[in-house]
Amino acid sequence: MTTPRPVPSLSTSRAAKLPTVADTTLANGLRVLAVRRPGVPLVELRLRIPFAGKGDAHVARAQLLGDTLLSGTEHRDASQIAVDLQSYGGQLSANVDADRLGISGSVLASGFAGMLDLLGELLTSASYPKDEVVAERDRLVQELAIYRSQAGVVAREALLTRMYGDHPYGRELPEAEAVEDLTASQLRSLHGKRVAPAGSVLTVVGDLPPAKLAAQVEKALASWTVDGKTVETGRLPRVDAQPLLLVDRPGSVQSTVRMARDVPSRTSDDYASLSLANMVFGGYFSSRWSANLREDKGYTYGTHSSFEHPPAGSRLVLSTDVATPVTAPALLETWYELARVATVPVGQDELDQARRYAIGSLQVGAASQGGLASLLSMLAGSGLGVEYLRDFPRQLEAVTVESAQEAAAKYLTPKGLTTVVVGDAAEIGSEVEALFEVERA
C-alpha cells in the first residue's frame, strides 16, 4: 500500500447559465417552450396533453390510444408513418399516465419540419384503423401479462392501489379484461374529446434559434384546433396507516420491498428541506440506507428513495429488492434508518454533501439537449418554469440541520409509510409477522 495523498479540493464553481426559453402560446391554446442548446444537430420534442380520466375503462382506452396513435392518419398508413419517421432521422413515441398523454421524440434538425408536419397530422387526423387497433389490442393483453410477471410491477400496483384506492393514481396499468373489448371507434372518440391544444405544452430543444424553432412549430401546429374537455384528476384520498401488505410470489429468491407516502409538492416551503433529509436517508448512493443495507450488510444490490410529482399530489417512493432469507432483517434496518433520520439531527457534513449532490446533479441533468427537454417538460407539467433551475438550488442552500430535521420528523417516520412486500410468503411470512403487523394479500 502506498502513502495516502491529499485529496484535491474543489475549485470555484462556474454557475450554469440559465437557458433562455422562448415561451409562446399559439392561438389554438398550445403553449410552446423553445430553447437553444448548442450541441449535436438534433431537435428534441416533448408534448404533454392533459389526459386525466376516471375508472378502468379510461385507463384501458388511454393506454391503447397511446399504443396506436402512430397507426395511421388521414394521409398515411402505419407503414408510411414508420418510413417517414425514419427518413427524417426521427423517433417518436406516445405514452400515457394518470394525468397526461406524452408524445416524445427527437429528430435530425434537417428533418424537424417533416417531423412537425407528421405530428400535426397525428394530432388532427389520427385514424385508429380497425385492423391495427385490434392487433395492438391483442398484443397489449399479452404484454400486460408480461409486465405483471415482474415482481416490481406487482409490488408497485399493490402499493398504489393500497395508497389511493379508486383514485386514478391507484391504477397505472389497465386490467386485461378492460382491454379485450376495446374498439377503434372508442379510441377515435377519446382522441376527439381529449387530444386538444388548450392546456397542452410542447417543449422543443435544439441547436437552433428559439424563434426559429417556435415559428416552425406554429406553422405546423396552428391548425390543431379541437375544443377539448378537461377532466380533473380529483383530490387524493387521505392515506391512513395500514399494516404491511405481503403479496405471495412463490419461489421468489428476493423480496421486492416498496414503501411510499404522500409528501408536500415542490412549491411547498419545506420541500427543499425534505428533499435533503431524504437524500441523507436514502436518496443517493452515498446515503445511510445504501451504506447500511448494501455496503455493510450485503442484503441488496441497491436502495432507492425518490420523489414523484404527479399534479394531484407528490409522493416519496422507497424501493429495494433483498435476498429472501434476509427479508425481515432488511425491513428492520430500513425501519431503523427511517426512525434515525426522523428523530436524530443529521450531521452538518452529511447535509452539505447531500446539498452539493442535489445542486450538481440538477446541473448535470440539464447539460444535454435530451436531458434539458425532459426536465423543462416535466417542470411545465408541475406549473414550474426554467427559473426552477436557478431558484431550487437557492432553496437548497438555505436548508439547515434544523429544517431538515423538522421535515424528516414530519415525513420520514416509518409509521407514516405504506409498505408492500412481494416475495415467497412461506419463506418470509412468519419472520416478518414477528416484527410488523402484516396483512396477507
Added chain:
Amino acid sequence: MTSHKGSGRLASVPVPPRARTPSLTLDRFSLDNGLRVVVSPDRTSPVVAVAVYYDVGMRSEPEGRTGFAHLFEHMMFQGSASLGKTEHFTYVQGSGGTLNGSTHLDYTNYYEVLPSNATELALFLEADRMRSIALTQENLDNQVAVVQNEIRVNVQNRPYGGYPWLKLPPVLYDSFANTHDGYGSFVDLESATLEDAAQFFDRYYAPGNAVLTVVGDVDPDQVRTWVEEQYGDIPGRATPERPSFSEPPLTAERREVAHDRLAPAPAVSMAWRTPDPADLATFLPYVVLAEVLTDGDAARLQDRMLLRDRSVLSVGGYVGIMGDPLDARDPTPLIVDVHHPAETSADTVLATVDDEIARLAEGGLRDGELQRTVARMTARYLREIDPALGRAQQLAVFEQQRDRAELTTELPDLLAQVVADDVQAAAATLRPDNRAVLELRPGSDQ
C-alpha cells in the same frame, strides 16, 4: 399514401437529410507509463465527464472464476491508495457528480460526470485506484453478497432475466471465454480470493492497459498538467498480450431450448457471426443490416411480423451480445430476438425471418431504404454523444480498441458510405445453416 405492401416506396418523402457532423477538438497524449489520454474541451455547460477504460472484460476472466471481472469492478469502489471504502462515491457525489462503472465483454469502464470545478478531484480519484486498491476480506465478502443480489434482481427473480445475452452465447460459441456466464456462478463468486484480486489488478489494471478521457468544461493544458502530476508516477507495468478469442464459423445450425419459469410468453433469438469488427469496411454493412431488419416499424421484420402478419409481440435486432456494435472485438454476432405469443410457433418465427432475409439477399434494398436507415442510425448515434459522458465513453472505446478517438466524429460519414450492395451481400451470409437459435419457453423443463 402507400399501401402496406408498398411500404418501401418513398414517393411522398423528401430526400433523407444528411446530418452535419459536429466537430470536436481532441488533445491526445500518453505518459511514460503507457497511459493514453484524450481531452476534448466543450464549454457549453460547467460540467465535465471523466472516463477510464481498462482493456479487460468478461472474456478474459479465468476458468473457475466466472463473474470475476465484474466482481473486481465492484472492488474498485472499496478503497484505494488514499481512500477508504466507498469514499470514491462520497467524493464524487459530494461534489455534485454522478458515477458508475460497468463490465463488458472486452473492457471495464469507470466514469463520473460532475460540475467542472471538480475536474482535478475526479482525475485524482481515478489515479488513486489506478495506483493501488485496498483489498480486505470483509469488503470482498460484502461485495460477493452485493453481486449475488445483483444477479438475483437482474436474472434469477426476473422473467427473461439474462435472455438472450447470457443464454445465447453458449449456443453460438464453444470456448470458455465466449460461452461462460459473465455475471458468474455463485460458487465461483464465493471462491474468489484476495490473491485473485491482487493478481487481476496487477495483470490488467496497469496504466498501459488503460485509456483516460476527459470531456467538457476544461482547459486541455491544465488537464494535461494535472494528469502528469497525478498519474505520471504510477509505475508502468507489463501489459498482457490480448489473446484472440476468435472461433471458426458454424457449419451447421445449432439449436437449444431454455426454460424460464417466470416468463408468461415464449421468445426465440437467433445469432450469426459477423466479420471481424476490426475492419470497419466489411463490418459496418452488418451493423446497417441489423437496422434494416429491425429498426422500428419501417424495418423488414417489424413490417412483416408486426404490421402485416401480426404474429408476434416484439422484434429486436442488433450487433453485439450487449447491444453496442462498436464496443466489442471479434467474435461478435448479429442477433435477432422475437417475443411471440404461444399461438405462433418458434418454427414459424424462424421461417418468417429466413424468408425476409432471403428476400433481402435476393432482391436487395428498396429505393431510399438504406438512406432512411442510416439517417436514423446517425440521429441515434448523435444523441448518444450529445451529453459529455456519452462523448467521453465513445472517445475511450474507439481510442482503446482502434487507436482512433477521431472515429467519434467520423462515424456518421462512414455510415453514409455503406453501399446497398454490401448490405445485400451481408444478408446473403445469414443462413439457417450457420446460425445459432435459442428458444425460450415459459415454465420449468419438467
